[in-house]
Amino acid sequence: MDFELTKEQSMIRKMVRDFAEDVIRPRAVEMDINAEFPQDIFEQMGELGLLGIPFPEKYGGSGGDTLSYAIAVEEIGRICGGTGLSYAAAVSLGASPIYYFGTEEQKEKYLTPLAQGKSLGAFGLTEPNAGSDAGGTKTTAVEDGNDYIINGEKCFITNASFAKTIIVTAVTGKNDSGKNIISAIIVPTDTEGVTITSNYDKMGVRASDTAEVVLENVRVPKENLLGDPQKGFKQFLYTLDGGRISIAALGLGIAQASLEKALEYAKERKQFNQPISNFQAIQFKLADMSMEVELARNMVYKSAWLKDQNKPFTKESAYAKLYATETAFRAANQAIQIHGGYGYMREYEVERYLRDAKLLEIGEGTSEIQRLVIARQLGC
Amino acid sequence: MNIYVLLKKTFDTEEKIVVSNGQIEDDGAEFIINPYDEYAVEEAIKQRDAHGGEVTVVTVGDEDSEKQLRTALAMGADKAVLINTEDDLEEGDQFTTTKILEAFFEDKEVDLILAGNVAIDEASGQVGPRLAERLGMPYVTTITSLEIDGDTVNVEKDVEGDVEKVLTSLPLLVTCQQGLNDPRYPSLPGIMKAKKKPLEELEIDDLDLDEDELEPKTKTVDIFLPPEKEAGRVLEGEVEDQVKELVSLLKNESKVL
Numbered sequence A: 001m002d003f004e005l006t007k008e009q010s011m012i013r014k015m016v017r018d019f020a021e022d023v024i025r026p027r028a029v030e031m032d033i034n035a036e037f038p039q040d041i042f043e044q045m046g047e048l049g050l051l052g053i054p055f056p057e058k059y060g061g062s063g064g065d066t067l068s069y070a071i072a073v074e075e076i077g078r079i080c081g082g083t084g085l086s087y088a089a090a091v092s093l094g095a096s097p098i099y100y101f102g103t104e105e106q107k108e109k110y111l112t113p114l115a116q117g118k119s120l121g122a123f124g125l126t127e128p129n130a131g132s133d134a135g136g137t138k139t140t141a142v143e144d145g146n147d148y149i150i151n152g153e154k155c156f157i158t159n160a161s162f163a164k165t166i167i168v169t170a171v172t173g174k175n176d177s178g179k180n181i182i183s184a185i186i187v188p189t190d191t192e193g194v195t196i197t198s199n200y201d202k203m204g205v206r207a208s209d210t211a212e213v214v215l216e217n218v219r220v221p222k223e224n225l226l227g228d229p230q231k232g233f234k235q236f237l238y239t240l241d242g243g244r245i246s247i248a249a250l251g252l253g254i255a256q257a258s259l260e261k262a263l264e265y266a267k268e269r270k271q272f273n274q275p276i277s278n279f280q281a282i283q284f285k286l287a288d289m290s291m292e293v294e295l296a297r298n299m300v301y302k303s304a305w306l307k308d309q310n311k312p313f314t315k316e317s318a319y320a321k322l323y324a325t326e327t328a329f330r331a332a333n334q335a336i337q338i339h340g341g342y343g344y345m346r347e348y349e350v351e352r353y354l355r356d357a358k359l360l361e362i363g364e365g366t367s368e369i370q371r372l373v374i375a376r377q378l379g380c
Numbered sequence B: 001m002n003i004y005v006l007l008k009k010t011f012d013t014e015e016k017i018v019v020s021n022g023q024i025e026d027d028g029a030e031f032i033i034n035p036y037d038e039y040a041v042e043e044a045i046k047q048r049d050a051h052g053g054e055v056t057v058v059t060v061g062d063e064d065s066e067k068q069l070r071t072a073l074a075m076g077a078d079k080a081v082l083i084n085t086e087d088d089l090e091e092g093d094q095f096t097t098t099k100i101l102e103a104f105f106e107d108k109e110v111d112l113i114l115a116g117n118v119a120i121d122e123a124s125g126q127v128g129p130r131l132a133e134r135l136g137m138p139y140v141t142t143i144t145s146l147e148i149d150g151d152t153v154n155v156e157k158d159v160e161g162d163v164e165k166v167l168t169s170l171p172l173l174v175t176c177q178q179g180l181n182d183p184r185y186p187s188l189p190g191i192m193k194a195k196k197k198p199l200e201e202l203e204i205d206d207l208d209l210d211e212d213e214l215e216p217k218t219k220t221v222d223i224f225l226p227p228e229k230e231a232g233r234v235l236e237g238e239v240e241d242q243v244k245e246l247v248s249l250l251k252n253e254s255k256v257l
């Protein structure tokens, strides 16, 4: 057992922390108010190699591991949940599937610019009537000569308005037992028939772009199909397993930020002639928060480590996602409580943490779905 | 150009510092590259990119200093040297460090040495100038601009907020002041590559030095934290009474008069 980070991992933590403190922190409140996606910040993150951490150098990546990537998401999430969500979605959902399942040509053409941070990726799975139940996908991709013609509608797609490519899931046929075959297809956003609108007024993660994607007779070459045409569903389950680690890391970052703010405030705020951190009621809250943050961290890092060791991590990444995101919500809620009336005000930031954390219990598999995944792994 | 950077690992003075038994607690303190040395690393990389050559970062420290050296390599320095005194020296001061560095540089071809203006821990600002003196090369402290053209060097130097322009020549030692540049973040590819860059570890033996020659010339009598700042006090009443009260307080209470 070795709980030490490597030198590279701790250098990455320091670099990302410094970057997030210097560049993102001064703008976090404004970006939340204006629901403004920080494109320039993503350009800088691209230049620093953050968008390519878990991909090899030959595809424009940095050759880091999943744990380094999780640490980077944690550090960005500690400062801004919205930026963290767009970052996690770009890497885990927009780029990773191409790395896992793409052909050599697809990796060169599509993964490289994503890993270099020259363009941003997105993943379109959710539809108005297919959320938790991805099997209910209605979007279709029909073969026509050398092309697919795609029709359908995707909703709540992170980064879509700023993406050059969206990986879209669509029904491509039926298997022998009559079930739909769902495949993932790379769709360049400038293809005719793709309409992207971003009109959602969100509760939280407001710095992140979320858009609706309508696909009307969108024609893409067959070679844009990702991976095995028969195993699309299995492939995106694997993609989501990986994505869970990053959402868990984001939850960890928000939980850590909540703890830090609450602790600092509790030591400064005086009521009844003493710092409120002298009161056992406050101390117990802080003790619980601190313990849960550390437990979440252990689970997040362990699931990243399992993935790096090529060991099964489906159950552990579900544990991590479920526990870290629910910890984030609880910690943010307690941070507001400890701040009293001030915590309810935007400028103290803890109310934003709560709004941001709420999304993490929904996106990339709701808490209920995580419990389902775990129960299935238990053999239920 | 052969460019060298003198780099020191220091504790982060923005983090909490605990002093017990007249010593700063190492456990729990955050260690960083001395911020002024970051300007030196950045400037060295820039000068190398403009004029060619190689940047070597040198530190006198302990095993843990490797982390700061690797960070400098990740920023873009080419080589690093750790002179590890952990096992040989109980204590040291600016004299000790200078003496070690002098021995290190003895057989080196040097065009430019960059150091920080001061280290934020002991803040003496001595190592740079003393080393230049020992090596017999010109030095300029607290620089905010450095332009090299052949052997000619134009330097701007901060003098308490004013700018002094200095014309000098290589080889040269400078110490770097805030405003010289914006140190870059080490990039991800930089961090991954740093692992493979050469980091040489030396002990004082390797420099033909022994403990006795390195005994500090100064003695640390005590280390203590500044007293907690107490709440201020606003005097009230007629100005004349306020002045009287102030004088009396300065005399009797804080005993500074």
Ligand SMILES: Cc1cc2nc3c(=O)[nH]c(=O)nc-3n(C[C@H](O)[C@H](O)[C@H](O)COP(=O)(O)OP(=O)(O)OC[C@H]3O[C@@H](n4cnc5c(N)ncnc54)[C@H](O)[C@@H]3O)c2cc1C
Residues within 6 Å of the ligand: A089, A093, A123, A124, A125, A126, A128, A130, A131, A132, A133, A155, A156, A157, A158, A159, A202, A205, A210, A359, A362, A363, A364, A365, A366, A367, A368, A369, A372
């Ligand atoms: C800000 C934001 C960003 C997003 N980004 C993306 C993206 O980039 N790409 C993408 O494809 N999607 C994205 N989504 C969509 C997100 O993944 C879905 O919202 C999520 O999967 C839930 O689906 P749903 O909204 O349709 O809810 P539903 O599936 O309708 O769920 C409603 C409720 O029913 C519960 N429920 C459903 N089925 C079960 C069951 N079998 N047992 C018990 N309870 C159940 C759920 O847990 C939930 O509580 C994003 C959503 C948001 C809000």
Ligand SMILES: Cc1cc2nc3c(=O)[nH]c(=O)nc-3n(C[C@H](O)[C@H](O)[C@H](O)COP(=O)(O)OP(=O)(O)OC[C@H]3O[C@@H](n4cnc5c(N)ncnc54)[C@H](O)[C@@H]3O)c2cc1C
Residues within 6 Å of the ligand: A269, A271, A272, A276, A279, A280, A281, A282, A337, A338, A339, A340, A341, A342, A344
């Ligand atoms: C939207 C809004 C509307 C409001 N409207 C009004 C109004 O109309 N009129 C008005 O007068 N006020 C109003 N308030 C103020 C509100 O009543 C106070 O915010 C509330 O009483 C808490 O006080 P505080 O914010 O100073 O928090 P603090 O008293 O500083 O409390 C901070 C934390 O410390 C805890 N704490 C404090 N003392 C102890 C203790 N002894 N033991 C254990 N825990 C302790 C608290 O429970 C809390 O968790 C309003 C506040 C808001 C946000």
